[in-house]
Amino acid sequence: MSKTCELCGKHPQSGNTVSHAHNVSKRIFYPNLRTIKAVVNGTSKRIKICMKCLKASAKS
Secondary structure, three states: OOOOOOOOOOOOEEEEEEOOOOOEEEEEEOOOEEEEEEEEOOEEEEEEEEHHHHHHHHHO
8 A cells, every 4th residue: 555645645765865064875764654534425444644734634
């Protein structure tokens, strides 16, 4: 399964790990995904969403 939020489309991004001595190595930043059970088009379905979307949907 992909590591992508099904609501906003947030996906892994690449970047650098930078040490105190400024040694640089490649790394990947993954979104904070959670699997929840949601009603989509009248049927219950498991979807992966990021915590930002989960918090936004809880407020509304």
